[in-house]
Amino acid sequence: MAIQEQLKQWQELAQQLRVDSIRATTAAGSGHPTSSMSAADLMAVLLAKYLSYDFDHPDNPNNDHFILSKGHASPLLYAMYKAAGVIDEDELMSLRKFGSRFEGHPVPLIPWVEVATGSLGQGLPIGVGIGLAGKYLDQLPYRIWVLLGDSESAEGSVWEAFDHASYYHLNNLIAIIDVNRLGQRGQTELGWDTQAYAKRAKAFGWHTIEIDGHDLEQIDRAYEEALSISDRPTLIIARTKKGKGVAALEDLDGWHGKNLDEQQAKEAIKELGGERHLTIEVQKPPTNGHPALPIAHPFHFPTYEIGETVATRKAYGEAVKALGAAYPRLVVLDAEVSNSTHAEDFAKTYPERFFEMFIAEQQMVAAAVGLQVRGYQPFASSFAAFLSRAYDFVRMAAVSRAKIKLVGSHAGVSIGQDGASQMGLEDLASLRAVCGSTVLYPCDGNQTAKLVEQMLGCEGVVYLRTTRMKTPVIYSIQEEFPVGGSKIVRQSDRDRLTIIGAGVTLHEALKAYEHLKEEGITARVIDAYSVKPIDVETLHQAAKDTDGNLIVVEDHWAEGGLGAAVLDAFAGNKTKAKYQGLPLNLIKLAVREMPGSGSPEELLHAAKIDAFAIVEAARSLVESQVIASQN
Amino acid sequence: MAIQEQLKQWQELAQQLRVDSIRATTAAGSGHPTSSMSAADLMAVLLAKYLSYDFDHPDNPNNDHFILSKGHASPLLYAMYKAAGVIDEDELMSLRKFGSRFEGHPVPLIPWVEVATGSLGQGLPIGVGIGLAGKYLDQLPYRIWVLLGDSESAEGSVWEAFDHASYYHLNNLIAIIDVNRLGQRGQTELGWDTQAYAKRAKAFGWHTIEIDGHDLEQIDRAYEEALSISDRPTLIIARTKKGKGVAALEDLDGWHGKNLDEQQAKEAIKELGGERHLTIEVQKPPTNGHPALPIAHPFHFPTYEIGETVATRKAYGEAVKALGAAYPRLVVLDAEVSNSTHAEDFAKTYPERFFEMFIAEQQMVAAAVGLQVRGYQPFASSFAAFLSRAYDFVRMAAVSRAKIKLVGSHAGVSIGQDGASQMGLEDLASLRAVCGSTVLYPCDGNQTAKLVEQMLGCEGVVYLRTTRMKTPVIYSIQEEFPVGGSKIVRQSDRDRLTIIGAGVTLHEALKAYEHLKEEGITARVIDAYSVKPIDVETLHQAAKDTDGNLIVVEDHWAEGGLGAAVLDAFAGNKTKAKYQGLPLNLIKLAVREMPGSGSPEELLHAAKIDAFAIVEAARSLVESQVIASQN
Helix, strand or coil: CCHHHHHHHHHHHHHHHHHHHHHHHHHHCCCCHHHHHCCHHHHHHHHHHHCCCCCCCCCCCCCCEEEECCHHHHHHHHHHHHHCCCCCHHHHHCCCCCCCCCCCCCCCCCCCCCCCCCCCCCHHHHHHHHHHHHHHHHCCCCCEEEEEECHHHHCHHHHHHHHHHHHCCCCCEEEEEEECCECCCCECCCCCCHHHHHHHHHHCCCEEEEEECCCHHHHHHHHHHHHHCCCCCEEEEEECCCCCCCCCCCCCCCCCCCCCCHHHHHHHHHHCCCCCCCCCCCCCCCCCCCCCCCCCCCCCCCCCCCCCEEEHHHHHHHHHHHHHHHCCCEEEEECCCHHHHCCHHHHHHCHHHEEECCCCHHHHHHHHHHHHHCCCEEEEEEEHHHHHHHHHHHHHHHHCCCCEEEEEECECHHHCCCCHHHCECCHHHHHHCCCCCEEECCCCHHHHHHHHHHHCCCCCEEEEECCCCEEECCCCCCCCCCCCCCEEEECCCCCCEEEEECCHHHHHHHHHHHHHHHCCCCEEEEECCEEECCCHHHHHHHHHHCCCEEEEEEEEECCCCHHHHHHHCCEEECCCCCCCCCECEEEEEEECCCCCCCCHHHHHHHCCCCHHHHHHHHHHHHHHHHHHHHC | CCHHHHHHHHHHHHHHHHHHHHHHHHHHCCCCHHHHHCCHHHHHHHHHHHCCCCCCCCCCCCCCEEEECCHHHHHHHHHHHHHCCCCCHHHHHCCCCCCCCCCCCCCCCCCCCCCCCCCCCCHHHHHHHHHHHHHHHHCCCCCEEEEEECHHHHCHHHHHHHHHHHHCCCCCEEEEEEECCECCCCECCCCCCHHHHHHHHHHCCCEEEEEECCCHHHHHHHHHHHHHCCCCCEEEEEECCCCCCCCCCCCCCCCCCCCCCHHHHHHHHHHCCCCCCCCCCCCCCCCCCCCCCCCCCCCCCCCCCCCCEEEHHHHHHHHHHHHHHHCCCEEEEECCCHHHHCCHHHHHHCHHHEEECCCCHHHHHHHHHHHHHCCCEEEEEEEHHHHHHHHHHHHHHHHCCCCEEEEEECECHHHCCCCHHHCECCHHHHHHCCCCCEEECCCCHHHHHHHHHHHCCCCCEEEEECCCCEEECCCCCCCCCCCCCCEEEECCCCCCEEEEECCHHHHHHHHHHHHHHHCCCCEEEEECCEEECCCHHHHHHHHHHCCCEEEEEEEEECCCCHHHHHHHCCEEECCCCCCCCCECEEEEEEECCCCCCCCHHHHHHHCCCCHHHHHHHHHHHHHHHHHHHHC
16 A cells, blocks of 8 residues: 555544544443544554454464553544454444443453453553563564553553563563543643653663654554564653544543533534544464463472471472473462562472562562463462552452462461561452452462462462461372362361361361360361352351351451351352351451561460460350350 | 761761661561661661651651661661660560560551551652651651662552652652662662662652762762752662671672571671660751641531432542531542542642642552651542552551541442443452451441541541442431441331441332332341441341341442441450351342443342342342241
8 A cells, every 4th residue: 555545544544433432432421532532543553554463363372462551442442343343333332331341441351352451550561461471481473562541650550560571671562652641630740741751661671752643654653663673662652632633622621531422422523524434454463373382291299298397388389380390381470579489489490481570569460460361370479468569450350350370478477577567467358359269278288289289270360378387287188179168177976166267277276176175175177278269068067066156267357358258158149048047156266456576376376366265265155055055 | 076087986886787787686586687787877877967856756747757668677777776875775686576566577666667667669658648748738847768678669659659759849858779789589670770770760850869878978978969959859879788797698699588696696796896885866856847737617517408319429529628627637639530539629629738649549548648647637539449559558557557548439330331440349348358447338428428527536547438329318417427336227116127238239228128118028227337347236136126137238249348247247256256046147239240331220230239139138038037937
């Protein structure tokens, strides 16, 4: 195509994207037309000339990746799909309607959307993850294009991504920042100071190109230049106008996230030259490139002898290393604490499948999401406390329907001297409250190994909680620990109460069992290693067998953790009470005051979650029952 | 003092700080001596010449502020206290021991520690908050000194702080980065490339000074230069050696977070010239400067008529604006969505007490923590979903014993078309699982206003959840809503079940009540506006009165929210079952599948948390009871 003809086509396409963004949002009665219009020229050129993507085969490993980090510009994305000929008019107009996959912000129910966006500042760090996959694992020449808004550059996570992308020399990553100057409620921090963006990105090791984001020739040259950069990522800083193309909207405050009414839309569309129905032939990548994968070998679990002591964090490291042999797509990330989480065991054996993410937990989780886009099975570890740094990323991973494995070490007061800042005491609560998540909490080495293997088979976000201190091995390697199950570790036919623990508190429960036995009180002890899903049946049976006398003990705040999971087992969903008409005398032992420093034993005791506290609670339950039966 | 004499004193002091860091950690059997030693020279000069701080009066408003962002270097901080003559040998040696306020990482149990550190990358953003207080509110000339580690610069939150500090021209903020090259498990990303740090900070608008962090004269000059900068914050980039001063430790990997054994300590102390017991006279600021505060006026609550509809987010904005008149220390922050959260109502009336934090939720929460250090009462708002971005900061705010108020708007599926990424569905779970937190969830305008006022009196982290859609006003402005209470909004002496809702679901409960009444089923309806603490007594009474038939309905994931709070009301703490021997037939209605776009009504219905779902659940409870009584 001659240059002039091409420019004409791009211009028409850009106007179509604008018109369709307006039409779809006006029909929806909500949405972000003006944020779509500012980037229409950028996307027109990308779609028509640079994006290499096989819409018929979104699983083609050679496809480029496109992430709309400014997810609120979804009308623009859907208009691109229409222009690519893969959705029809009706689908475009289903935007934001109940039951439509074309939601207010993109989700991977759409086959060409790989990750959900809409929480700003996440697209670029996820792009870094795909970039790592492309450059170091797949070793395929695809590109990752990320369209950012200017407002979202205020998020620190964006700078974690700038930092990591240059550290890892991700020349396959091309970010475009749509500097339309206006945020939701007024001017952004940097306004149109594109030079300030360029300075910052350069200081972080990126190649930068400043352009007028409405000049199609400048856009074309910028993409071409970006493709030629071989040693670093590129940021294209495009000065644009929000609402570009319609005088009543252009560069005006107060138009963020607002649709035009019918009349306004009519006039705007007229000003844009009317409706168009161009279809673009998007270039397709070859189908013959395939990811370079290591060969799978049989694996051997680390095994621990009953009675020996080992920290579950250490068992995690040894298990994930062992599994590395059999699962060539298993990759490990860590936030600069791999010698504490024991991710280093894997890193030393499989350095090419280990990614050091430094102290940047948001980037770590985002990279995990990016890696699983390319079919890898990422395990990402840090202290349980510090995973809280990435909570919004974990939340969004669920919206992305991503399969990621998180491992939090140093959970609870049992870490000892380091103090409260290092104690993960809200991890079970926060991770349980993630849609579709699985939460596992092993108490010994062999159980850890088995659970790590099972994590590979889980959908969604899976969380493994590990312990700093060494704990005795109580299970043989032959035992199985299905997700959703539990282990009854002590029981008799005259149990008067049930003690439910997991991880470090299971061992306290076992000590308490012995004390109570000496007092003539027999207890059932349940290891609730699967915190979510919890083993409802076993808990119900135990409650029935022990007159509803339950003690749950956890090294976690009193809210949302194991105790909450156990209580939930006795609550009905929707239309049935699960435990109709039966009493439930439940005592929840948990951390209720801010802990300080001390030995693990001192801190477990002070928090009243050790064997002493369990014994006391057990006595009170049994006594209450005696009194009740006497009345 | 002559220059040479001064240098000699500083040198002696620095060696003392090193020796004491070693002694304390060796006695503790754990801790971070080498991370303390790298910064000893920097701290010696700061303490001896530049810090202006009245240790006898930590509440002197003119005091400088010092934040040890690299909190693991706590031995250094405690050694500084000893050198300042405010703690004795025994206290220094109590480091990390059970019951000692000298914990592994600093906490404000120590009178000179204003905020807890230990989760990296938080000290600088908190410093920004104190800087805002100093420059814009107090209008006092104190400085904020922040000592950072180099590893923590990988945290995006550090760059949010760099960004905001320059945007707000915080020349009162002086950050020192201890570039000792080594992180926990090896070299940092940038190693000793101090120029790279300088480039980045400069690009973010800071003045930078690169020095040898062990050259006392360079340190002295750097501080002096920093004090002379009048339009921007300063970063001093100090090249140092981890373990400086002891050949067996200096710049060596594998020594992070490790104490020396007795013999090693003995040799190291010898190499450092032995124990010293210098005491430094730290310069004190004047006592006659006082913060500039606006005058308090009486305030008038916004009032809404019963039956009128108003969004609780709007009522929040109007309430916080009203309270602004009476509470001169009330300040408001927002993350660039003030026109959605309605923080803008306050911002327009009190622009001098409003801080736009742009889309940087971590920095927003950190700034709130910094502002409350100076006695301000910060309200920080964003979408409930996006507060998850700052979860680690909220967690640490609790460790800091900070009094901050968080407001999350757009909670739940009831936001409608925007989709799951914008729906706060884990906010109740995550905020409940914060030590000492209070969680409030109003259902109408008048209740919102009253709760906002009560937030001012709460200790710790307080969270208010608001709703996007308008809801009918059901309470008169005369009603009171104490924290920890609830409202019984419907009851009779023949209630067969209890429906518990809050916020948007309370209105669904009221609709369900009418349906059920028509069917001859009378229900009690409880408004559990105080989610934490929950009103245990009222719930127990209701359970007793309605045969244990409870339905809890919430616009939140099924884990950790209102339903969990209600269940917790029936669980004992420590040694007593709270609800001994009685049945609990509880149905929890909550969001259990990933929602999409749609109208609020469609989404509440699809999630089975609307009036229809409540009616269905109620019928099943009543029917089960009939069947049970027939058996």
